[in-house]
Each structure stands twice: as C-alpha cells, then as structure tokens.
Amino acid sequence: ERGTEKGTFQEMESSDSDLELSTVRHQPEGLDQLQAQTKFTRKELQSLYRGFKNECPSGLVDEETFKSIYSQFFPQGDASTYAHFLFNAFDIDRNGSIRFEDFVIGLSVLLRGSVTEKLNWAFNLYDINKDGYITKEEMLAIMKSIYDMMGRYTYPCVRDDAPSEHVDKFFQKMDKNRDGVVTIEEFIETCQKDENIMNSMQLFENVI
Template sequence: MLSKQSANSFLSTVRYRPQRLDHLVHQTNFSKKELQVLYRGFKNECPHGVVDEETFKSIYSKFFPQGDSSMYAHFLFEAFDIHNNGSVSFEDFVVSLSIILKGSITDKLNWAFNLYDLNKDGCITREEMTNIMDSIYDMMGKYTDPCMRDNAPKEHVDNFFQKMDKNNDGVVTIEEFLDTCQKDESIMQSMHMFDNVI
C-alpha cells in the first residue's frame, strides 16, 4: 500500500486514462457531448488526468477568493474521492457531478448526507455539522454583504438539529434526513436549482 505522499508522487508522473466516454454515458446522466466538454475542462485543470487534494483545493479557492475555502474543499474532495485513495479521477468527478446536477432527488439527498457525514458512520453529529458550517462560513468570507454574525454557524447547526433530529438523540440518521428534506418545500426547491446547468 502506497503512502498518500508516495501516491501523489506516483500520480504526478503517470498519466491517467479515463474510461471510454460511451461507458460513462451509461454510468452517468450526461450525454457524450456533455462528457467531452467536461473532460476538456477537467484535463485543462488536471493534465495528468487525476487531481489530488492540494490541487483540488487550489482550483476550488479560485471560486471563493474572498474567503478560506480550504476546509470545505477538503470535505468536498473526500466526497468526490469515491475510492478513498487520495485522488479524484475524471470518472469519480463526473459520477458525483452527475448526481449533483442530474440525479434524482433521493440521489442528491444521499450525496449531500454523505458529504455531511464526515466519518461515514451513517449519522451526522453536531460536531460534524458544526465543522461543515464553520467551513462554509470561512469560505464565504468575513466581508459578505450583509455581514455575517459570528454566531451564525452555531445558529445554523441548532436550526438543522431542531428540524432534522426527530427523536432528539443528538444525531441525524439518513432516514431522518431524507424524511425531513422531502417534506420541506424550500429544501426541495433548492434541490432543483442545478437541474439545467449543463
């Protein structure tokens, strides 16, 4: 088993070749033309065909220059790193992107739950949600208009648990998460926000 550093060194010297696009058409909800466009963009940012966490963070930081996106990018990278090997291939990227942009509501919610469940134990704790919220507020920056209050992340976590933790056991299970989200009109509307992006 290669260490993460050895794997990153190996990745920087070997070029990764993705699966055939027609195979990815069946694996995702993208057309061949959409996959070609996505591949050109991916290859432009990641010439070796895979991206490690540091490169992912660097790319992601360009979208949020006013804040520190490194922690949220770390969580996002772990969600995209399907095989948990310290790298995201084009296939990993488009499978997740397909869920986020074109998946069913249930698929999108399951993906979001997986993102929030940092230790992948099947439930979201207050600590995990606090880490996620802190990373989002750090990413958005201190200079937003209107300015965010310092206690905003804690309030968001409190609201999340008040709404989601139906049995008040201090954790949110996938069942509680799916049930609450599917009954909440504003959450359901936000799930459709990216439906026609590509």
C-alpha cells in the same frame, strides 16, 4: 466534396476524443460506460474530459490541486476547509485523489440528479467520518466552512455564532428520535419537507 471532407473530419474528431481517453496516464472508464452511469451526453463527457485534462494532465486530482482550483471561485472568503470536505465527498474510493470518473459521476448527481440523489450526496458530504450518521459536530464543521468560504462580505450582518444557531435549529428538526445522530432517512425526510433547510444548506446550485 466538401461534405465528405466534413464527414471524415467529424469521424476523426470523435476517434480523436476516444483516443485521447485512452492515452492519458490515468485511464478513465470507457465513454460508453460513463454515459450509462451519468446523465451527460457523449459530447458533454468529451468536453468535460478536455477541461479536466487541461487542469490535471495526469488524469488525477489531489487535494491540494482541488483546493487551489476551487478557491479561485471564492476569492472573497477562505474555501480551503469546504474544499477539503468536498474533495472527500468526490473521492469515492478514499485513495486521496479524484479520478475523472469520480468527478463526472458526482457532477452528474449535483447538476442533473433527482432531489433524493442530491440529498444522498449531501448526506455523504456532511457525514465527515463516513460512519453512516451525521453528528451535530459534523454539521457544524460543514456549516462553518460554508460561512468561511462565502466570506464576511457576503453576510455583513452575520455574527460568529450564526452557524451554530443554524445547526442547532436544523439538527433539532432532523434528529427525529432524539438519539443525537441523524440517519440518512431522517436527513432526506426532513430536507424534502422543509424548503428553508434546502435553501440555507446551500443545496448545491451556488456552492458547487
């Protein structure tokens, strides 16, 4: 008898989670659709969703909420500028809030994507005004925000001009045709060839 009880409980639990998905104020896409769009299993999506809903019961995260959640991970520095850039990279339709779908699709790329997918995502992060090019100013803004976030204590030997030296070096390597902007092709090609760039751009594992 116990076995059948357990079976129905599992059924209840899975129908509960589906139900949960449909009762929230912002209604995410169906689980099946998200499973097809991401590299997460159904179970993982359900537990991500529960966590997401705990933090933001309305089903949407605005920039202020995102910043306050994010800054908890980097108490040693000021994460607000980097969180602003990150928020814009997650906010796919640029409407000022992140839906569960946006969050989970971005997370799937960052945690499970191929190198090229991660680099595409990174390019979008660095392309602050979303015009399809990265300028030296944009790269410097992101780099500075990463240094601010990691805090002085992490880099006791870092001088104030370190981010701009970093960027000068990267930019020179990336801007193959010397036209003052970096295209997505230039960005991906350079990053894939250069392990130092991959590492010092903090490609994700330790920043997200």
